[in-house]
Amino acid sequence: MDIATYTAFCLTAGPLTILMVIGLWKLFEKAGRPGWESLIPVYNVYIILKISGRPWWLLLLLLIPGINIIIGVGVAVDFIKSYGKFKISQNAAIILLPFICLPKWGFDKNTRYLGPSATISFHEKHRKDLQKSTTREWAEAVIFAVVAATLIRSLFIEAYTIPTPSMESSLLVGDFLFVSKINYGARLPITPVAFPFAHHTMPIIGGKAYWNGIKLPYFRLPGLGDIKKGDVVVFNFPMDADSPFYRPVDKRENYIKRCQGTPGDTLSLLNAKVYVNDEAAITPSHGEMEYMVRNDGSSFNRQLARDLHLSDIQQFTNQDFMMNMTAQSAALLKQQAGIKSVRPNIRFNGVYDPEVFPHNPKFRWNVDNLGPIIIPKKGWTVKLDSLTLPIYRRAIEVYEQNKLQVNDNHISINGKPADSYTFKLNYYWMMGDNRHNSEDSRFWGFVPEDHIVGKALFVWMSWDAETHKIRWSRVMRMIK
Structure with a gap:
């Protein structure tokens, strides 16, 4: 979270928190407790449990991420029921608008503390009045x-x-x-x-x-x-x-893809093979790519295509086809009668594809040959120049919400001259296993955390x- 976002968050959350504490102070006093107890974090939750008649060990569940949200909702609802707030609208209000309803009920002269067993006693005393309709x-x-x-x-x-x-x-x-x-x-x-x-x-x-x-x-x-x-x-x-x-x-x-690079990695593609930090990455065993297939001119066996899961079949001549398949399917296809050759359809190194990230002719990259490229890591500082800016500009401008301008090779960020930038987020490189039929990081770059x-x-x-x-x-x- 950057300073501007943090400041905006504090300016919003601060007054709302104060309103909730004021409401709790007054409600604590109505239950015969000192109002100052609402000011002490964790202890004030213990008092809420005591006022509601709930067991103290729920505090432990409130420490577990995810579960604490569910338990917190139940604790808040039980707390206001101790003050006679049983309606669905009131239960929803304590969850959605606590900064409004807590001070409202705290200063409301008609809101009284009914005791820790208010829910049970209320239902026993007014069971007929509270008989729920089928609709409710x-x-x-x-x-x-x-x-x-x-x-x-x-x-x-x-x-x-x-x-x-x-x-x-x-x-x-x-x-x-x-x-x-x-x-x-x-x-x-x-x-x-x-x-x-x-x-x-x-x-x-x-x-x-x-x-x-x-x-x-x-x-x-x-x-x-x-x-x-x-x-x-x-x-x-x-x-x-x-x-x-x-x-x-x-x-x-x-979107769903496979992570090929993590923050700080140097990634490249060479002849459709992924390399991370100069080491060959493991190729997904069931991944597909395009293959050029030549047969003896006979009609292509459609049953064989189904059995080997051949897809996107395109025919160019009576002998030449292009199709997607796995490496295992390619090996089996080579063994079939009438098949002359099966070879991967890999783009040549150095051939520029304008659809490939970063969409700049200075980088003569394509879907099978790309990089090396450093994946940004939180806290990493990159020098900004004509070679790095096309790669990292989108992350700086769009994902980290900065105003970046370039005038006569002079770079400014948020109105200040800049020759470097320190990233605030981690980034990832994602690719589909179907390498020639996937819109992924090769086309649009990094995925922010x-x-x-x-x-x-x-x-x-x-x-x-x-x-x-x-x-x-x-x-x-x-x-x-």
């Missing part, structure tokens, strides 16, 4: 389910579907997988006001499923570990920051849209 029972059940599901998918695990072939044959179109939020630490919502279970677009009716009038600073809970090279990672598509979408970070499209969603764990179900059958061999399959 369903409403409460739906609200609970939505809140519980939202917390689970935000903090623990979420289901995703593979929509494109960019990870084939490691992951297939129609694979349903679970993505863990706790492996790298759950990212707390940056755009908190959104329609439940919709990502960025409203289902059926279309339009935005979120309101970007409120944006919170980036914060991630502690995780089980860091992203490692070779991990299959779900992240938000960085280019959605641009026109026509201009989406907030956590509402950008979800605040775009990371989670780690893909396993395929729980797989549906083949062509055969309309379940791929039973892939069900409950771990992702490697």
Whole structure:
């Protein structure tokens, strides 16, 4: 979090915190407790539990990331029930608007402390009056389910579907997988006001499923570990920051790729082979790429194509074809009768492709030959010149939100002359296993750490849209 963001956060959070403390002070006094107890962190939560009649050991659960949010909601609701606030609207208010309702009830002369067993005694005394209608029972059940599901998918695990072939044959179109939020630490919502279970677009009716009038600073809970090279990672598509979408970070499209480079690594591609820190990276065993195939002129065996999972078949002459396949499929295809040659379709080194990052003719790179390129690491300082600026400008301007200008080879950042820049975020290099059919970091560069969603764990179900059958061999399959 930069200084400007931190300052803005403090200016917003500070007054709201003061309002909540004032409200707690007055409510503590109504329960016969000294108001100053509301000023002491942790101890004030212990007093809230005591006032509510809840066990002290809930404090321990409040120390566990993720679980503390669920327990905290329950503690807050039980606390206001001790003051006779039983309505659904009041329960929602203490969660969504505590800085308003706490001081309001604290200064309200009609709000009285009913005791730690207020919930039970209230229901016993007014059971007939509180007889719930079927509508209310369903409403409460739906609200609970939505809140519980939202917390689970935000903090623990979420289901995703593979929509494109960019990870084939490691992951297939129609694979349903679970993505863990706790492996790298759950990212707390940056755009908190959104329609439940919709990502960025409203289902059926279309339009935005979120309101970007409120944006919170980036914060991630502690995780089980860091992203490692070779991990299959779900992240938000960085280019959605641009026109026509201009989406907030956590509402950008979800992508899934394999991490090839981590912060501080030097990465390059040579003849379609990835090298990290001058060492050859492990090639995904089920990854695909384009191959040129020549046969004896006979018609191509379509059953063989299905058996070997050959895809995107293009025919140029009666003998020459181009298609996607794995290295294993290529080896088997070479053994087939009538096949004269099978060779990878690799671009020549030094041939410039304008679609490849950083889209600058000074870098004669293409999808199979690229780099070397240093992946930015938090705290790393890069010298800014005509060679480094095309590579790192987007990270400095868009992802780290600086105003960068270049006038007659003079660089300024936020109005000040600059010949270097120190990064505030970690970055990653992501690539699809289907190397010639994947839109990835080779085309748009680095993935910032605040775009990371989670780690893909396993395929729980797989549906083949062509055969309309379940791929039973892939069900409950771990992702490697």
